[in-house]
Amino acid sequence: MLRVAVLGAGRIGRIHAANAALNRDATLIAVADPFGDGAQNLAAEWGCDASQDPITTLRRSDIDAVVIGTPTDTHVSLTLEAVRNGKAVLCEKPIDLDIAKVDEAVAEVERMNGRVMVAFNRRFDPSAQAMRKSMDAGEIGDLRQVIISSRDPSPPPRSYLEHSGGIFRDMTIHDFDMARWLLGEEPVQVTATASRLIDPSLAEIDDFDTVMVNLRTASGRQCHINCCRATSYGYDQRMEVFGADGMLLNENLRASTLRRWSSSYTEAREPLLDFFLERYADAYRTEFEHFRAAVANNAPMPVTMRDGRQALRLADAALESALSGRVVAV
Amino acid sequence: MLRVAVLGAGRIGRIHAANAALNRDATLIAVADPFGDGAQNLAAEWGCDASQDPITTLRRSDIDAVVIGTPTDTHVSLTLEAVRNGKAVLCEKPIDLDIAKVDEAVAEVERMNGRVMVAFNRRFDPSAQAMRKSMDAGEIGDLRQVIISSRDPSPPPRSYLEHSGGIFRDMTIHDFDMARWLLGEEPVQVTATASRLIDPSLAEIDDFDTVMVNLRTASGRQCHINCCRATSYGYDQRMEVFGADGMLLNENLRASTLRRWSSSYTEAREPLLDFFLERYADAYRTEFEHFRAAVANNAPMPVTMRDGRQALRLADAALESALSGRVVAV
Amino acid sequence: MLRVAVLGAGRIGRIHAANAALNRDATLIAVADPFGDGAQNLAAEWGCDASQDPITTLRRSDIDAVVIGTPTDTHVSLTLEAVRNGKAVLCEKPIDLDIAKVDEAVAEVERMNGRVMVAFNRRFDPSAQAMRKSMDAGEIGDLRQVIISSRDPSPPPRSYLEHSGGIFRDMTIHDFDMARWLLGEEPVQVTATASRLIDPSLAEIDDFDTVMVNLRTASGRQCHINCCRATSYGYDQRMEVFGADGMLLNENLRASTLRRWSSSYTEAREPLLDFFLERYADAYRTEFEHFRAAVANNAPMPVTMRDGRQALRLADAALESALSGRVVAV
Amino acid sequence: MLRVAVLGAGRIGRIHAANAALNRDATLIAVADPFGDGAQNLAAEWGCDASQDPITTLRRSDIDAVVIGTPTDTHVSLTLEAVRNGKAVLCEKPIDLDIAKVDEAVAEVERMNGRVMVAFNRRFDPSAQAMRKSMDAGEIGDLRQVIISSRDPSPPPRSYLEHSGGIFRDMTIHDFDMARWLLGEEPVQVTATASRLIDPSLAEIDDFDTVMVNLRTASGRQCHINCCRATSYGYDQRMEVFGADGMLLNENLRASTLRRWSSSYTEAREPLLDFFLERYADAYRTEFEHFRAAVANNAPMPVTMRDGRQALRLADAALESALSGRVVAV
Helix, strand or coil: CEEEECCCCHHHHHHHHHHHCCCCCEEEEEEEECCCCHHHHCCCCCCCEECCHHHHHHHCCCCCEEEEEEHHHHEEEEEHHHHCCCCEEEEEECCCCCCCHHHHHHHEEEECCCCCEEEEEEHHHHHHHHHHHHHHHCCCCCEEEEEEEEEEECCCCCHHHHHHCCCHHHHHHHHHHHHHHHHHHCCCEEEEECCCCCCHHHHHCCCCCEEEEEEEEECCCEEEEEECCCCCCCCEEEEEEECCCCEEECCCCCCCCEEECCCCCCCEEECCCCCCCHHHHHHHHHHHHHHHHHCCCCCCCCCCCCHHHHHHHHHHHHHCCCCCCCCHHC | CEEEEECCCCHHHHHHHHHHHHCCCEEEEEEECCCCCCHHHHHHHCCEEEEECCCHHHHCCCCCCCCCCCCCHHHHHHHHHHHHHCCCCHHHHHHCCCHHHHHHHHHHHHHCCCCCECCCHHCHHHHHHHHHHHHHHHCCCCCCEEEEECCCCCCCCHHHHHCCHHHHHHHHHHHHHHHHHHHCCCCCEEEEEEECCCCCHHHHHHHCCCCEEEEECCCCCCEEEEEEEECCCCCCEEEEEEEEEHHHHEECCCCEEEECCCCCEEEEEECCCHHHHHHCHHHHHHHHHHHHHHHHCCCCCCCHHHHHHHHHHHHHHHHHHHHCCEEEEE | CCEEEEEECCCCHHHHHHHHHHCCCCCEEEECCCCCCCHHHHHHHCCCEEEEEEEHHHCCCCEEEECCCCHHHHHHHHHHHHHHHHCEEEEEEECCCCCHHHHHHHHHHHHCCCCCCCCCCHCHHHHHHHHHHHHHHCCCCCCEEEEEEEEECCCCCCCHHHHCHHHHHHHHHHHHHHHHHHHCCCEEEEEEEEECCCCCHHHHHCCCCCEEEEEEEEECCCEEEEEEECCCCCCCCCCCEEHHHEEEEEECCCCCCEECCCCEEECCCCCCCCCCHHCCHHHHHHHHHHHHHHHHHCCCCCCCCHHHHHHHHHHHHHHHHHHHHHHCCC | CCEEEECCHHHHHHHHHHHHCCCEEEEEEEEECCCHHHHHHHHHCCEEECCCCCHHHHHHCCEEECCCCCCHHHHHHHHHHHHHHHEEEEEEECCCCCCCCCHHHEEEECCCCCCCCEEEEHHHHHHHHHHHHHHHCCCCCCCEEEEEEEEEECCCHHEEEEEECCHHHHHHHHHHHHHHHHHCCCEEEEEEEEEECCCCCHHHHHHCEEEEEEEEEEECEEEEEEEEECCCCCCEEEEEEEECCCCCEEEEEEECCCCEEEECCCCCEEECCHHHHHHHHHHHHHHHHHHHHHHHHCCCCCCHHHHHHHHHHHHHHHHHHHCCCCCCCC
16 A cells, blocks of 8 residues: 655646545555645545645655655755655656756666656556557557647646746647657657747747647657647647558547537537546546556656656757757757 | 430439440430420430430330439339330339339339349449448358438428328338348338328328338348438438448448537538439449449349339338338238 | 445446445445355455345445345345335336336335435436437437447346346346437337347247337337347447437447557547446446435436336337237337 | 640549540540550540640640640640640649759740649649638638648659659649648748658668658748658548637548448448549549639639749758758748
8 A cells, every 4th residue: 555645736736636545555645735725625635634844744754655746846856855755756747947957856866766757647548558559569560650739728827837948848748758658769850840829929938839849760750749729629639650550540538429410510529628637537547556556566667757857858959949940959 | 335315304314314424335325305305405415316205215226225214103114115125224213103013014024034223323332332342241240230321301392292102112212222232131020100200291191201110031130220301411321230240330421521620519520412413423323334234244133123122012011010000021 | 425335246236336435425334245255345345344134234324325236136125125214225227027016116115205216327428418418408409310229248148148037128228218318208109129140049038139129209209229139349339319400429438549540441449348337437426426416415316216117118018019029009 | 615635644644634535614635645555545545636746736726725744854845835835734743853944934934924734633632622611711710730641552663763853842742732722821941851761772862751841931830741652551641720710630531431340440441542543533623624614714723833833842942951950941
């Protein structure tokens, strides 16, 4: 039975708390959040301890593992402190917005033989898992091209964007991780173009809302990613892998299978699930279970800090490419 | 080169005339229609002879084959006269609305070794052909159930309905033929229910607009047919065959592959092709080619007068079942 | 907080136990099963009491509600005893195989103002709920036809079939309930045909494996149901409602959204979820929540004993029709 | 009645000859091809004149229009000669592989007020037309991203590739034209990556088999194109346009609507139509009709030489980008 503390009681912390509480082989011991009564409320919901002090909480001797869902700029210090105290860590992405700081953290954790998993939830989506499994079984033969479409339903508030690190590090980072996972090789070349087609005033904070990225590996495999911050029909998440012997395609998920026929259309389905908490509910649950199992079995973490580092590196390269108008080698 | 006369210059006659004219191994020699200037106009379109006298036309010595697209009550006499004159015949469905008259005609044609094909166009639809071919290849194993959905976009005018023989003989007859063709066995039992859900005044002419029919063969195979005279989303034509090893399903055809995503729906396709002339354009073309080839090769007709007779028998039985509230043996 | 006992620790009892235990507003107090150590094991899993005596268990004063998942022939006596003890009841279908006994039970429960819900889980499937909601919103206008396809992956063992009441009462009963729920009117006419296409030896127990049923309401609405005990591609559950202004269609559910392209096919999806426990996991969860809420709010039960009675009546009529070859009025 | 000569009796010339011959408002007068008996055979098929001399043929006074389907290196000279003789021209793509030569030809034709249409057949595909029409009707609002997937079933022979101008000018050129047509703005920036994943020996002729291209317009609209020379499941042709209010997607075309269910897959469709002659049969027919109508009505050509020039410019830029690893401004 894994004894868990969740740091951060925002929307992502609440997801992790529920998954820890409902997991048959884990117990939610405590939640901590310095702001307001979030920790109190969340603890009441699941019948566990509450605290406004993450540091004290993660040091508790009756805790085996810590889930970090706090603001990005606290990820590294909390992760290091948890590792120092011998706890296993599931840390939300990105590890940090500064790659130098990430590199130091990775080195430090490795020095301590720390056990840290980075929370790239999408890898654990049942459809993503089915795709990876089919590829591993050789269904499409040698991989040639990967295409990832990833569009959010609506932009976050300006206050969020100001500290987000920009669209590549905040949003596309998930797709960079997915690209690496699907390509099966490290990208060595990044090209990106970025536009402000929704909100021109994003220029004030040097951010963009609509981007396209192409990646290329050393062997010549190619990957295209397109992202947009606003989508009229919901949260659009699609993936395609094309190889010598076939193609696999993951479509979007919906709340029901209903299709509609009327005088103006046929076979219409409902709009997509609104956003990631609904769309990836299963993925978050499975992610936690993989984390738990890796800790219990002392097995390698399914997503490592190096994975988190590489995704950030690609995000940095994409931003550099978009700003410079040049192809960037990584 | 098959030399062809088309009798009847209405919408169905025009289809057959075009297919004869454009067929690489056939020549359209003449069209005949006693009413108005239909024959004149159609002949002008294709550069062939026109006549207002079907009988004289079908007797022409420079004609090998006759396509009969005249009103139903002339089908038998024109067919017999054409056979007497040694012509091959492609006759529109139904052969006649009176089964006794049909039986006499079948006997007479067989006595003369006449060459007559009944125009059940749907068998020649590329998707129907693909389904039949898959079944013949054993893809679904032993057949268990057939489901046919067949809904017209809008009801014909009352004047047409009055001489149509009723929904079972006029509309469902196509589905009875399709049922026989897919079942691969003769139905021995017919049950039908019939309603007036669109136009209650159809009671005045003892007709219905919405029906369901179940058929059963001697070995226990089952078939369901549903029909309706009005459909908001277009001409709905679907077929399903279910067997021990699998299922095959034919969907509707549309003019384009376009799918639409908006704030109120996703994956929406356009309404269906409006009606049979558009939906079955390929089927009519292929039907003519099969007729031509059967004549040229002196091969068995792909759809016989007995097929036309059996479909009418099932229509009669369905009407009897709907009116009597009893299961009818055939 | 609803305090619940679950009677029966078989596969259906285990589903209900899990849903009661995981429901935020319910507590699983006890499970009871007279056979083997099923109750013990299930109780251990959820940390509740175990008993081999359903009667004693349902009488416990610390219990508000009883879920009955025992063999069919015990449903009536356990339901009545629970009602006598003032408990709310969620009883599995069918209430009983004998309509006279069901009628007595309905009368008795109504006399006592008992609170009993019959577990027709499919009504609570998210897609079924979305369909009903769209119909209620007037999306398809006046309803004309309902088509339900319902095929099991593989037949139950002979020992089960011998006490099942036959395919209509055991399997199609779900579809009869769905038909009533979708038609919005009581069927007044039932026609059925039944075959043994999988296992001819079912004749020994007067049962069938492949059936088609047509229903008709007083206003002329029509419903078709097809069922089969074995399906090569999984558990097939589809529904179609067709009305004056449109059509709604519920497709099958799958574990992932993956589609495959290869040299022999395109757009292929995986086989269907294997059977009802997986396919209707959400439905069972929601069903329990509706039961709980109805008890908590003293609201009408969402599915009543009369609903259970009517579905059985249709099953009886279908069997009568299949055996007699006659249309049966109900 | 447009009097037409077709130059070139290869597979593309045969398509144009058939469309001219079967068009109701055109007559096929002559076909010319200097090689073998291709012209003879094609002329025999359609009952028109044959010649081995394209120049003499295009000068015939009984000819109004010339369709040029000869090898690429003859396009410019034949086009200019036809224009000099007052003929309207439908010229296959690309106009030439050398942009300087194309620029001269465009200038020369404009100086003569020549009437030349470049044969970008895909614009006339019914689904492409439906997409453009929906965009023009404002259905998706302001356009943001275009995604084009374009994969050939199998590579052409090495002898063809050696004179093809390379994958960007030979194959992707269609997609560059489609991109411009859908973007509604000129691309100003081109980035491409190109690999040899099928046939490494293409390095010998400086060609590639698998490419990805990103385009960007001045206003920031983005377009992604992916191409591959071999595809196990057939000729893959998809397009997606994403805008502020919605998305439109064109799927592939198949010969039938059949879907298959078995123990190993569900909803499987057949492989795609094999290649462009089948896939774009309707498009070629409609293309010719648009050409004919533009000539008849003295209307602007639906695809101009400048369109042909711009597509080639984008192909050149893509090649430059792929070779240099730089973003190329156009």
